[in-house]
Structure formats: structure tokens, C-alpha cells
Amino acid sequence: MRLRFYFIRQALTNMRRNLTVHIVSMGTIVAALLILGAFLLLFGNIKGWLQQWGSALTMSVYLKDNTSAYKRDKIDSFIRALPGARIRRFISKQEAMDDLKAALGDEAGFIEELAHNPLPASYEIIFDKGKTDAIEPAQIKSQIQALDGVEDVQYSREWLKRIEGFLDIIRLTGYTVGGLLCLCVVFIISNTIKLTIYSRKDEIEILKLVGATDWFVRMPFLLEGAILGILGGAVAVLMLFSGYHLLATRDVYLIGPTPLEFAFLPVGYLILLFSLSLGLGILGSFIAIGRFVDV
């Protein structure tokens, strides 16, 4: 206990003596963790949104122009007979055009000049959530596509797969950037501690001459790295939380007209970030202390 206080006091004294260097060093930890944390925050939320979106299976059935009412009735009946399927809306060519104009707003002028409406009429189908696991959307797609009068069929999970592939690339990029940032942090902390060691060179020599063990000399430096890690981690998490609050108060629209819920990092991720920060601090100082003045 006595030594613990001595080590902590010594580590804090070291930090106070080289305050500027330590602040810069802590700044790099904060920056690295902020980038990593922001990436985790965005990635986690996008993944959540996609899962939410993907859990509800929706399908759009586009009709050929001039499909007769008879053919449309047949398509209608076929859809209604599908297990768990519900027609949310039939969108006529005119309605599709109106929706597009509404979406484009002031920019819709050029559409008025079109000689004919190029947009197809379509059905929006939604499948009951409880039954989506039993449905094979690719199979249903090919069945509907075979019907006379159907031009094309698209379903939500098709997009999801493409986006998930894209997300995998982002994830890999994020991990690579995060790994490189961590290396930078270790390098900077290690150099910060080396500076402290250098400034205490005489003291270390005397400590060794009066019988201090290697660990007695090393411990304050290890603690110094750990304190840098703890402080850096805490500041980064606080800043991340503040940033989240700024974003969370605004509605974020990504897919569809419903604002998306923006969640903060789960506790597990926060612990991970914090442990990473602490680990990087200790690793940096561990590399720095290497071997001490051999007396």
C-alpha cells in the first residue's frame, strides 16, 4: 500500500514536470480513440438500422405499361395468395409520377417537359414479420416475375446484401485505420515516457545505487502510461458522448421517411475502448522502460 502511494505520487510528479509533452500525448490518445469510437458508433448504428430494415421483408412488383385490368387482377390474386403477404399499396403510373415530383420539389420542372410518363405502375408488398424467416424471397420473386404483365420484381433483402458487402469493406478499412492509429498511440506514449526517463536519468541512477529493484524504478513509468491511457480514454468517451448528444437530437433520415433511432455505444464497446486506451498506455510505457541504466 505504502509503495503504491509512492509510485502514484512519483508518476504524477513525472507528469507534472513534463506537462506539455503529456498533454500532447494524451491528445493523440483522445484523437485516436475518438476516430475509432466514432467509427464504432456509426458502424454499430448503420448495422442496427439495416437489421431493422432487413427484418421486414418488402417487395416491389413493377408492371409493364398497358397491362390490362384482367392481367392485373390475376397478379393481384396471386400476390394475395402468397403466405403472409399483404399489398401495402398499388402505385399507378400517375401516382408514381406524383411521388417523384413531390420528392424532387422545386427541381421537378424538367419532368413536366417529358412527352410520356416513363415510370411503371407497381405493387408494394409487405410480408408479415413473424413469417419472413420461412419465406424464400428469391423463389417468390421468380414466381411473380413469370406472371404475364410483370416487368421486374425487387425485394429489400437484395439491397441489404449489397449494402452488407459494402459495410464489410468499411469495417475492414475501419479496423485497418484503427490498428494504425493504435500503433501511432503506442509510439507516441513510448516516446513521451522515454522523455520522462531521460529527464529522471540521474534520479534513476541514484535509486539503483541505493538498492532500488528494477521494478521499483519501472513502476512509476508504467503507471504514468496507465494514467495517460485512463485519462485519454475517459476524455475520448466523454467527447464521443457529447458528439452523440448533438447528433441524437436531430432526426437522421437514411432509408425511408421514418427518422432513424441513433443509439450510443453499448457498455461493452465502451469498456473495450477504455481497456484499449489503458492497454495502449501500458504497452507504450512498457516498450519505453525496456532496460534501465545499468549501475
Added chain:
Amino acid sequence: MIQLFHLTKRFGSNIALDDITLRIKRGEFVFVTGPSGAGKTTFLRLVFGAEQPASGHILINAINLNRISRAKLDLLRRRIGFVFQDFKLLPNKTVFENVAIALEVAGLRTRLIRKSTHQTLRLVGLAEKEKSYPLSLSGGEQQRVAIARAIVKEPLILLADEPTGNLDPDLTRDIMALFRSIHQRGTTVVIATHSRELLEFTDCRTIVLKEGKVSGDTG
């Protein structure tokens, strides 16, 4: 207490100590003397374990320094006090802190560290200066701080390298009196000096080194 067997130390092609065999008994007061470059400092540093011999053995309290682990050497150093020629005081620590450091490394209780440090500073006559910084002290006072740091842990052996080298005759007398009082408490004292004045009026054992060899020993 201290045994040297055929001890040789080289620095590159220079031989600092050449085949030295001698024994210093527990409680002895010994001067190691000789001209500059005779190997006095090397002798003390070898006994302290700060240098490794090229050949031969050093035994401290029957512990062979050649076979001792690094960690055990650290522990052994807690029982050996060393007064350096250049004092090796930390300018940014007070007199009290400079002395207390020798006890802090042993992980003693704060209260005990305070008590022992106060007592030792009183013994060397620096009780009033414990809050001063080394650079504000005279050479003699700095020397006494260095001695206080060496004896505060009540060592079995006290090694001192030219402890009166930069002091005037009055201060030299004071410092020597201090060493004698430490010796009277049972500590083995080994002082390296080239000062003839210091040796003229002493009946203590004197080992004379010349070109790395023992050329005389009154013991």
C-alpha cells in the same frame, strides 16, 4: 566481511586492478590509498557491484558477487552505503528527500522513514537544513548530505570515495569525526583517498594501491 580473491579488472587494454587478494574484517576502518589512477575508485565500485571483474572473486558477507542475481544485488546494496566523490545529490529534491530516498526504495513505513531521516540529519549536523536544496549548501554540507544518505539505512559496510577531496582542513576533520562515529556503531568503513594529510595521523589499516596492485598493507 569483504574478501577479494585474485581480482583483476581491465578497461579495454588498461589494467585497473591486477590480481588483488585481500580481506577486510567486520568492523574494520580501512583507508585505500595511492596516486591518481592507482585503481582506488575501481576497487570501491567492484566491492559495490557497480563493476564486473575480468577475473577473480569478490565475497561480501560470504556472498559471491559473481554469482549473485541482479535482484539480489539490489537487496545487497541496501546494506552497503556509498559516498560518491561527486556526491550524486538530486538538485530538485530537498536535503530531507535526498536522504529519505535510500529508505523509500526499501518500502519502509513513511513514519519510520521520517524518523530515521531526521535522526541521521541531526547526526551529521544538518537538522536545520532539511528543507534546503543541495545547490544552496556549501561543499562540506553537500558532503554531509551524501554521507547521511549512505548511513541512514544503517549499512553493514560504508564505502567512501575521496570524501574530503574538496574540503578545507576544518571540514575534513569534521567529516572524519563523523566517519569514526559511524564506525564506532559497528559499521565497516572503507575510505578511498589520495590525501596524505588524512593518513599521517591515523592508526587505521591502510592499503596502498599502485598501478592496480597492492603495494602496501598495514593490516
